[in-house]
Amino acid sequence: MASGSPALDDIDRLILSTLQDEGRITNVELARRAGLTAPPCLRRVRSLEESGVIDSYHAKLEPRALGYGITVFAMVSLKSQAEEDLRNFESHIASLPLVRECHMLNGEIDFILKIVARDLQHFQDFLTSHLTTIPNVESVKTSLTIRTAKSLPGVPVDLDEED
Structure with missing residues (x-):
């Protein structure tokens, strides 16, 4: 991992991978896949956003x-x-x-x-x-x-x- 990057555990990586593939997934479904309840999952996502690991969300257009x-x-x-x-x-x-x-x-x-x-x-x-x-x-x-x-x-x- 690059210097200065936050330490990511397996749950963070699963969250990131899922959001990258399915940006419109609900927090409830994301939490279910990550084995978490919704509030801690949302806290992790917000932390990943605040640390700059998640840069933005967008739709891929044809x-x-x-x-x-x-x-x-x-x-x-x-x-x-x-x-x-x-x-x-x-x-x-x-x-x-x-x-x-x-x-x-x-x-x-x-x-x-x-x-x-x-x-x-x-x-x-x-x-x-x-x-x-x-x-x-x-x-x-x-x-x-x-x-x-x-x-x-x-x-x-x-x-x-x-x-």
Whole structure:
């Protein structure tokens, strides 16, 4: 476990795993699965929230059902990697709703972005009018997702499981 992380027992891990898989589960059902009564289960959940182990709750939406037919990964290289330039790029990316993820990388590429769009023309318009025009962007290489073989939210809860 990472330094500074709270010590988690088996019940905490079961609670976390269940909430990660079934975020809408009731506290009563969660308590039943954890072998607790509802009040101590709720106290554990609140403690996990307060310690930052549980960061947020959200619904996983189906992109196609909302008209987003394609997912593209864009590898962005910047002209300058000065901290101010990196922060300016990240700030600009944060304002673009079609960019769903932004990760700074070590190596030849500075950032990888996960972008959704209605179709290829919509993405091309976004690329030429919103991404390549960002100050300090040197190049953008894109890869269109053909299919997704695995997409799991969150992280493995039990680090002793097979990697």
